[in-house]
Amino acid sequence: MADTDSKDRAGRVTKVRTLADLAKIAGVSPGTVSRALAGNSLVNTKTREKIEAIAREHGFRPNQMASKLRRQKTGVIGIAIPLGHDVRQKISDAFFMTLLGHLAAELTEKGYDLMLRRVIPAQDEDWLDRFIGSGMVDGVIVIGQSDQFERIEEVADGYLPMVVWGNHQEGQRHCVVGTNNRLGGKLAAERLIASGVKEIAFLGDTQAIEFAARFAGAKEVAEKMGVRIRVLPTHLSPERTGEEIAEHLREIEGKVDGIFAATDTIAVTCLKEIRERGIDVPRQLKVVGFDDLPISSQTAPPLTTVRQDIAAGAKGLVDLLLRRLAGDDTESLVLPPHLIIRETA
Template identity: 55%
Template sequence: MDGQGRVRNITDLARLAGVSPGTVSRALADSHLIAKKTREKIQQLAREHDFRPNVMARNLRIKRAGAIGVLIPLGHETGQHISDPFFMTMLGHLADALTERGHDLLLSRVIPKDPDWLNRVVDSGRVDGVILIGQSDQIDVIEKVASRYLPLVAWGANLPGKNHCSVGSDNRKGGEIAAQHLIDRGCRNFAFFGDPVAPEIAERLEGCRAALSSSGLADNFSILPAHLTAETAHPAISKWLDDTQSIPNGIIAASDVIAMSALRALAEHGVKVPGQVHVVGYDDLPFANQTVPTLSTVKQDLAAGAAHLVDLLFRRIAGEETGSVVLEPELVVRQSS
C-alpha cells in the first residue's frame, strides 16, 4: 500500500498520530481512559495502514499464549499416516470451539520417543492448555504431567486409579451394547477386531467379554489385534479370514475404520453381510452410513465430546479442578447387523 512508511508497530502509529505508544495501545483496546475523539482518530489511522498489533508481544506481556495445544499421540501406531476420519471430525469440532473462545489451535502429531514429549509442549510457554486426542499407550506420561499441570484434558478412557481429566464415552458399556446386540441377533460365535493396547479399545473389549460371559458365550470368542488404520487393518483381516477355520457370525470392530476394512474383506471372501456375518463398528463416523452395506455401530457423540473437552479445559485454565466426563454410548442399527 504505502510502500515506504509501513507501520510495523504501535510506536510508528503513535508517532503518526502524535501521541504516545501507551495511548495507542489503549485506543486500540477501546479503553475509556482515552478521549473518544483521540480513540477514533487512532483507530481510523490503524485501519488506513491496516495495522494490527503484534500478537506475540501482546501475549508475552499479558502472560497468555492465546493458543491451545492439540496433540495426537501415536504411541502404539507404528508411525504410518493417520488418515483416520475420526481425528478430522474431532479436530473440526475442537477448532470451532476454540476459535469461538478466541484461541488458536496448535496441532501436533507426536510419536513419543522419550517420556518428555508432553513436558516439552506444556512448558514451552506456547500454549495455555493442552488437549490430547487419545491416550495411546502413554498413560503414565500423561498422569505424571497432569499431576502438576492443571490445564490438560484428554479424549479417551476414564481409567480407574488414574487422575487426569478425561472425556470419553463409556467404552465398557459401548462394548457391551455391541456384543449384546449381536447376541440378540442370534450370533453365537464372535470375533473382536482391534488392538487392546489403547485403553479405550481394551475397555470395549472388556465390555464385549462381559456381555458374552453373562450369556455363557465367553468361549466362542476370538480376538484379532488389528491396527487402527485403514491401510493396515484390511490385510490383517484378510489374512485372518484366510487362516481361520470357522468364520464367526458376529464381528465387533473396535472402530468404524476397522469395520469398513472388515466389510470389504468379507465381501472379497464372498461372505454375506448381514446374511452370514453380522458386523458392528464403533464411533459412528460420517461415512458409517455410506458403506455398503451401511454400518451398524456404537455412536460416540464427538460434537458433545469436543464441547466437553473445551469446556473442561477452560475451567481448568481458570484454576478449577474439574472431574472427568463419561458420555453415554448409543447403538445405531443399520444394515450390517
C-alpha cells in the same frame, strides 16, 4: 466500511510496524495507542477513533509475540496427538480428524487459536513437558492416551490446564473426556447376540486402552450369555489392515458368526473383505462397528455401530479446559455411547 482508497493511496510507503510509530503519527503516547486499540479501555472516544483510523489506514496490527509476552498468556491452545507406533497413521485417522475439526470450531468460537503438534513419544521422552513448559500455549488438549497413560498422569499432578481425550479409569488423576467404552462394548455384544450370534470375534488391538475397554465390555456380556468371544489383533495402518483382516476372515470362516470391530474404519475394511469372499452380511456374518463416522452410513450394507458423540466430546473438552484455565479442578466427563442399528447386525 466506506471506500478503502480514500487518502493514502500511495501504498505501503509509510511503514508503521510498532505502537510507537503509530503513536508518533497520531501525536500521542504508545500507551494511549495500546489502550485505544484494545478497545474497551478508558481512552477518549475521539482519540480512539482517530487512532483506529490511522491504524486501519496503515494496516497496522500489534505484534502478538510482544503482547503475549507481556500479558503472560497466549490465546493459544495446544493440541497434542501422540502417535504410538503407527507413526504415519493416526493423524489422518478419520476419528481423530473429525474430532479435531470440531475442536477447531469450538475453540475458534471461544477466541482461541490452535497449535497442533504431532508427537512421537518413543523419540521424544518429554514431549508433554516441552509442549507445556514452552510458554507457547495457555492449555493443552491431548487427543488419545496412546501408551502414555503414566506420563500424562505425572504431568497432570503439577499442571492444571490439560484435558485428555481417552478412556476413563477408576481413580485416575488426569481429567479425561471420552465415551464409556466398556458400555459401548456391551451394547455391541448385546446387539450381536440378540441377532442370533453364537460366536464373536473382536477385531482390534487391545493394547490400546480404549479398545481394551470395548473388548472387556463385550466379553462381560458374552460370558454372561454363554457366547464365545475371541480377540483377533488388528492394527490401524491403512496398508496392513486389509491383509490382516483377510487373514483373520480365512481363519474364522464358518466358526464365527459375529464380528465386533474396534473401529468403524476396521469395520468398513472388514465389510469389503467379507464382500470379496462372497459371504453374506448380515445373513451369514453380522458386523458391529464403533464410532459412527460419516462413512458408516454409506457402506453396503449400512453399518450397525456404536456411536460416539464426537461433537459433544469436542464441546466437553473445550468447556472443561476453559474451566481449568479459570482455575477450576474439574471432574472427568464420560459420555454415553449409543447403538445405531442399521443393516449389518
